[in-house]
Each structure stands twice: as C-alpha cells, then as structure tokens.
Amino acid sequence: xxxxxxxxxxxxxxxxxxxxxxxxxxxxxxxxxxxxxxxxxxxxxxxxxxxxxxxxxxxxxxxxxxxxxxxxxxxxxxxxxxxxxxxxxxxxxxxxxxxxxxxxxxxxxxxxxxxxxxxxxxxxxxxxxxxxxxxxxxxxxxxxxxxxxxxxxxxxxxxxxxxxxxxxxxxxxxxxxxxxxxxxxxxxxxxxxxxxxxxxxxxxxxxxxxxxxxxxxxxxxxxxxxxxxxxxxx
Amino acid sequence: xxxxxxxxxxxxxxxxxxxxxxxxxxxxxxxxxxxxxxxxxxxxxxxxxxxxxxxxxxxxxxxxxxxxxxxxxxxxxxxxxxxxxxxxxxxxxxxxxxxxxxxxxxxxxxxxxxxxxxxxxxxxxxxxxxxxxxxxxxxxxxxxxxxxxxxxxxxxxxxxxxxxxxxxxxxxxxxxxxxxxxxxxxxxxxxxxxxxxxxxxxxxxxxxxxxxxxxxxxxxxxxxxxxxxxxxxxxxxxxxxx
Numbered sequence: 001x002x003x004x005x006x007x008x009x010x011x012x013x014x015x016x017x018x019x020x021x022x023x024x025x026x027x028x029x030x031x032x033x034x035x036x037x038x039x040x041x042x043x044x045x046x047x048x049x050x051x052x053x054x055x056x057x058x059x060x061x062x063x064x065x066x067x068x069x070x071x072x073x074x075x076x077x078x079x080x081x082x083x084x085x086x087x088x089x090x091x092x093x094x095x096x097x098x099x100x101x102x103x104x105x106x107x108x109x110x111x112x113x114x115x116x117x118x119x120x121x122x123x124x125x126x127x128x129x130x131x132x133x134x135x136x137x138x139x140x141x142x143x144x145x146x147x148x149x150x151x152x153x154x155x156x157x158x159x160x161x162x163x164x165x166x167x168x169x170x171x172x173x174x175x176x177x178x179x180x181x182x183x184x185x186x187x188x189x190x191x192x193x194x195x196x197x198x199x200x201x202x203x204x205x206x207x208x209x210x211x212x213x214x215x216x217x218x219x220x221x222x223x224x225x226x227x228x229x230x231x232x233x234x
Numbered sequence: 235x236x237x238x239x240x241x242x243x244x245x246x247x248x249x250x251x252x253x254x255x256x257x258x259x260x261x262x263x264x265x266x267x268x269x270x271x272x273x274x275x276x277x278x279x280x281x282x283x284x285x286x287x288x289x290x291x292x293x294x295x296x297x298x299x300x301x302x303x304x305x306x307x308x309x310x311x312x313x314x315x316x317x318x319x320x321x322x323x324x325x326x327x328x329x330x331x332x333x334x335x336x337x338x339x340x341x342x343x344x345x346x347x348x349x350x351x352x353x354x355x356x357x358x359x360x361x362x363x364x365x366x367x368x369x370x371x372x373x374x375x376x377x378x379x380x381x382x383x384x385x386x387x388x389x390x391x392x393x394x395x396x397x398x399x400x401x402x403x404x405x406x407x408x409x410x411x412x413x414x415x416x417x418x419x420x421x422x423x424x425x426x427x428x429x430x431x432x433x434x435x436x437x438x439x440x441x442x443x444x445x446x447x448x449x450x451x452x453x454x455x456x457x458x459x460x461x462x463x464x465x466x467x468x469x470x471x472x473x474x475x476x
Contacts, residue, residue, distance in 0.1 A: 129322060130322055132287075132292055132318065132322075133318060133321075133322035134322075135292055136290065136292065136315070136316045136318075137334070137335050137338050137339075137382075138311060138312075138338045138339065139338055143338075147324070147334075151324050151325050151326075152325075153325075154325075232366060232369075233325040233326075233366045233368055233369070234325065234366055234367075234368025234369040
C-alpha cells in the first residue's frame with residue numbers, strides 16, 4: 001500500500017498529464033449524469049408545478065410520497081431498473097442492460113423525485129403571491145403552473161443542482177445497471193470504488209479530486225448565474 | 235366593447251361570505267350600472283377587499299349570488315380586470331407583462347404589440363417598455379398594472395386600494411390614469427379608506443361596515459350629510475381635523 005503523500009502525488013500527476021483513460025471516465029460520468037438530470041428536469045419541473053397548483057384527491061398523499069422518494073436508496077433503484085432491463089424482464093428485449101443508456105434511466109429515476117419535490121415546494125410558495133393576479137388574468141391550471149416555473153426559473157436552478165449533485169455522487173445504481181465495464185460503463189464513482197479496493201489509490205484519488213472540483217464548479221457557476229439574473233430581473 | 239353585449243348591470247343578491255366560522259360579508263345586495271364611478275368605502279377589515287373579490291369572481295360566495303346582465307360570472311370574465319393593492323409582475327419586461335395578459339385574453343398575436351404599446355403610452359411607461367418589470371418603482375409597477383388592465387379594454391375595472399402603498403406623487407399619477415379610464419367609459423369600482431380619494435374619483439359611495447352595506451349615496455350627498463350613524467362615525471374617524 002502506497003502512502004497518502006505518494007497517492008496524492010500520483011493523482012496530481014495523472015490529472016496533470018491529461019491521462020486519456022481518466023478523461024474518458026470523467027466524460028462518461030458527465031454525459032450520463034447531465035443527460036439524466038436534463039430528462040428528470042424536463043419531466044420533474046412541470047410535474048412538481050402541476051402538483052403545486054392543482055387541487056385533486058390524493059394530492060397530500062402524493063406530496064408525502066414524492067418527498068419520501070427523495071431519499072430513495074440508489075442500490076434499490078439500480079436493482080429495480082436491473083429487473084426491468086434484464087433479459088427476462090419486461091423491457092429486456094431492448095438490450096439496454098450494461099449500457100450507458102441504462103445508467104441514464106436509473107439516474108433519471110433517482111433524480112426525478114428530488115427535482116419534482118423541490119420544484120413543487122418553490123412553486124407552491126410563489127403561487128401564494130401570484131394566484132389572485134394570474135386567476136384575474138385568466139391563467140389557471142397547467143397554464144398558471146408553466147408561467148410560475150418560468151417566472152421562478154432562477155430559484156429552480158437550485159432544485160436542478162441538487163439533482164445533479166445526487167446523480168454525480170451516487171455509486172449504487174450505475175454500478176448495478178452499468179456493470180462497471182472498463183471503457184464502456186465505468187464512471188468516476190464506480191472507478192473510485194473499484195480502484196480503492198484494488199489498491200490503486202492514485203487513480204481513485206485523482207477521480208475524487210476531479211469529482212469534488214466539478215461539483216464545486218457547477219455550483220459556483222449556477223450561483224453566479226442566479227445572482228446576475230436576480231439583479232437584472234428583480 | 236362596442237358590438238358586444240354588455241356584461242353590466244352587475245347584480246349582487248344577498249351575498250354572504252364566511253371564512254373560518256367568521257362572517258366577513260353579511261347579506262349585501264346591490265346593482266351596478268354603467269356610468270358612475272363607484273367607491274367602496276370602509277375601515278380596514280370592513281370587508282371591502284373580500285367584496286371586490288366576490289364581485290370579480292376570485293372568491294365564491296358562501297350564499298347569495300353574483301350575476302352579470304343576468305348571466306353567471308363565467309360569461310363575464312373577459313369584460314373585467316382588477317388592479318390589486320400590491321401589483322404582481324412577472325420576471326420579464328414591462329411590455330411582456332402586458333403582452334402576457336393580452337395573450338391570455340385571446341387577442342391575436344399581430345394585434346398584441348400595438349395594443350400593449352398603446353396601453354404603456356397611456357400610463358406614461360412607453361419609455362421603460364423594455365425594462366424588467368420587477369425593477370420598476372412601486373408607483374411605476376402600479377401604473378404598469380393599470381396598463382395591463384387598460385390593454386384589455388375592460389368594461390368594468392376593479393381597483394382594490396390601488397394607492398395604499400404609494401407616496402403622494404405616485405398616488406396623483408395613479409389617480410390620473412383612473413380618471414382616464416373613467417372618461418373612456420370603463421365602469422370603475424374602487425375600494426379605498428381614503429376620503430380625499432373617494433371625493434376626487436368617485437361619483438357614488440357604498441359604505442361598508444362590518445361586512446354590511448350601511449349606506450349608498452352620491453358622493454356629494456354622502457360627505458355633506460351621511461344618512462347612517464356608521465358612515466358618520468367613519469367620516470369623523472378618518473378626518474382627524476374635523
């Protein structure tokens with residue numbers, strides 16, 4: 001086992017050299033998680049807004065369920081998607097298991113409740129302020145929901161970022177449905193888990209650095225965009 | 235408006251509204267015809283705002299009925315607009331806020347831009363049409379709310395204490411726009427607890443006290459000699475110099 005200092009030196013060396021294997025893993029991680037978050041936002045934002053504005057039986061139960069689903073264990077999601085996509089499963093014929101597509105599906109399922117639940121809360125808070133005005137102008141239901149989503153779009157950046165953080169950081173779901181195949185479905189978190197157990201600490205550590213740096217960078221960028229937008233639009 | 239059936243008169247029959255076991259409006263009956271600017275006068279908590287919301291259809295009455303020219307409230311939606319005490323603007327430009335209202339009202343796209351700019355011109359905001367609405371001053375935002383209503387060419391305009399949060403300068407500008415609305419033939423129904431404003435803008439007064447309509451009179455007669463004890467007490471209370 002190499003020492004910590006040696007591992008850090010090795011990690012920085014890998015990053016500095018722009019190691020192609022490392023770059024491939026980082027690129028796949030980003031591609032999978034960003035696709036999953038984009039899909040989850042596309043479904044989750046209108047869904048959350050519709051629940052916030054709508055009045056229908058079972059609404060409260062649905063909100064409790066949605067909030068509970070934010071804490072879905074990734075391995076359980078991975079297992080469920082695995083069962084769906086495995087050869088004997090209902091969607092087995094599509095041959096998606098152990099492909100990046102399967103990983104996108106699993107992460108979408110994982111992230112969707114987070115984005116929908118946070119959006120629901122934000123839109124409901126805004127609805128208190130906007131309701132009378134929008135109803136007076138004749139906007140109700142889905143129309144009002146979409147108007148609200150667009151109007152608080154800068155606050156919703158936070159909801160989407162929470163989803164992205166979750167997607168980039170999880171191991172369990174992508175490990176199960178992706179299979180951690182070298183060069184095909186190996187992403188940052190699964191590589192870190194594997195290389196640590198194999199004892200290749202420099203590679204594991206360098207990915208750890210990159211993962212943290214990416215998350216910080218994305219959050220900083222989103223924060224700056226949000227601040228600038230709020231100064232501009234009030 | 236011309237060429238369409240009028241939504242007036244607006245008739246309230248034994249209107250009541252209760253919330254949380256407390257009666258807020260108690261048996262109000264009244265008829266509103268085109269023409270005179272109507273002021274709904276009363277102390278804070280008298281039920282003015284709730285009455286306006288019942289008339290505009292934002293609240294459903296606990297009992298009683300609101301009818302527009304004999305029809306239910308749904309048919310009269312397009313002929314009305316409301317300006318609230320605190321305007322709610324969308325995070326987009328002043329012009330886009332007016333366009334949004336026109337789009338919801340079903341105005342054809344090619345017409346919207348001109349109609350919206352005319353309305354902004356009318357309230358003196360044409361120069362800031364492209365500015366984000368939320369960064370305008372309170373008075374400008376309220377004028378924008380009036381422009382948004384103006385663009386819709388409503389037959390009836392409800393105003394719920396439209397100047398309660400504004401300084402005297404902004405209040406004068408708002409009142410000028412309300413007068414222009416009145417002059418253009420829009421029926422004004424405005425709530426206020428400001429006696430000076432009621433005199434400046436109103437033709438008739440409905441005085442509300444604890445959810446009841448206690449008096450209705452032409453504005454001159456009302457201030458010269460209120461018929462009800464409640465109205466007299468309110469006028470006295472609101473005019474500390476008297």
